Amino acid sequence: xxxxxxxxxxxxxxxxxxxxxxxxxxxxxxxxxxxxxxxxxxxxxxxxxxxxxxxxxxxxxxxxxxxxxxxxxxxxxxxxxxxxxxxxxxxxxxxxxxxxxxxxxxxxxxxxxxxxxxxxxxxxxxxxxxxxxxxxxxxxxxxxxxxxxxxxxxxxxxxxxxxxxxxxxxxxxxxxxxxxxxxxxxxxxxxxxxxxxxxxxxxxxxxxxxxxxxxx
Numbered sequence: 001x002x003x004x005x006x007x008x009x010x011x012x013x014x015x016x017x018x019x020x021x022x023x024x025x026x027x028x029x030x031x032x033x034x035x036x037x038x039x040x041x042x043x044x045x046x047x048x049x050x051x052x053x054x055x056x057x058x059x060x061x062x063x064x065x066x067x068x069x070x071x072x073x074x075x076x077x078x079x080x081x082x083x084x085x086x087x088x089x090x091x092x093x094x095x096x097x098x099x100x101x102x103x104x105x106x107x108x109x110x111x112x113x114x115x116x117x118x119x120x121x122x123x124x125x126x127x128x129x130x131x132x133x134x135x136x137x138x139x140x141x142x143x144x145x146x147x148x149x150x151x152x153x154x155x156x157x158x159x160x161x162x163x164x165x166x167x168x169x170x171x172x173x174x175x176x177x178x179x180x181x182x183x184x185x186x187x188x189x190x191x192x193x194x195x196x197x198x199x200x201x202x203x204x205x206x207x208x209x210x211x212x213x214x215x216x
Contacts, residue, residue, distance in 0.1 A: 001164065001188045003215045005179075006031040006063050007206060008171075008193035009055075010046060020202050021058060027203035028210065031061045033171075033191045036078070038068035041092050042141030049081035056082035063189075065113065065171070067140050068092060072099035079106035087111030087134050087169075090122050100129045111169065115140055116148055120157045127162045132189065137182070138172030147173030152185045159186030179213035187213075 007024045009017065009032060021032060034052055039045040052062055064083040068074065071088040072095065078086055086103045090112050093099050103110035109131035112123060116136055123133060135155055138145035151170070159168055170187045175195035182190065192209045199205040 003183055003188050003213050004031050005206060005210045005215060006033040006189055006191045007196045008033040008035060008191050010035040011193035011197040020197055023203040024206045025058055025060060027206045029060060029206060031063050033063045033065060035065050036068060041069045042067045044141045049077045052078055052081035052083055072102045075102045075106050079108050083108050085109045085111055085131055087113050089113045090118055091115055097126055100126055120154060120161050130166055132167035132169050133158055133162055134169040134171055136172055137170050145173055147178045152181055155182060155185035155187055176208045176212040179209050183213045
């Protein structure tokens with residue numbers, strides 16, 4: 001499966017959002033990651049469906065990461081705004097399968113995310129329904145955190161669980177130093193926020209992380 005970088009707009013300058021997204025698209029980005037946070041599942045509050053709709057004019061896959069409680073209640077709104085893939089947290093709903101089905105019925109592909117403390121086996125009953133699994137390599141809710149080294153073993157175990165045909169996404173502390181080891185462990189989709197949009201040249205930073213991850 002081909003490796004790709006998914007720049008996260010959470011770290012972007014929202015006063016120049018289109019300009020910054022255009023810079024990574026020009027550098028080769030095919031996926032843009034949008035973090036949605038509700039102030040409950042995670043302490044931070046960020047964005048909603050209008051943020052998705054505002055980027056729909058870019059020819060990219062919009063990868064929506066719902067860090068919100070009971071995400072199945074909001075899937076339809078994000079799908080209508082233009083989402084391509086919607087990822088929900090295993091820990092955020094008592095009905096993970098129902099949430100996954102709601103995503104697929106909306107016309108989007110589905111992903112499930114795990115926080116650092118959630119075991120990989122949590123996905124064993126839904127893995128056949130998923131386009132992606134997302135391994136949080138920091139605790140969710142804040143940008144700019146340091147990568148948790150123990151995540152590498154978890155990535156390996158996730159890849160063994162889901163097999164070769166599911167996107168294995170990593171999110172948190174991904175930069176030109178951590179992307180390579182994550183790729184070797186089995187990751188194929190690399191969410192990079194601060195390491196890309198926290199720089200003076202997001203396009204150049206994107207390319208450096210892509211080289212480190214072995215993206216073709």
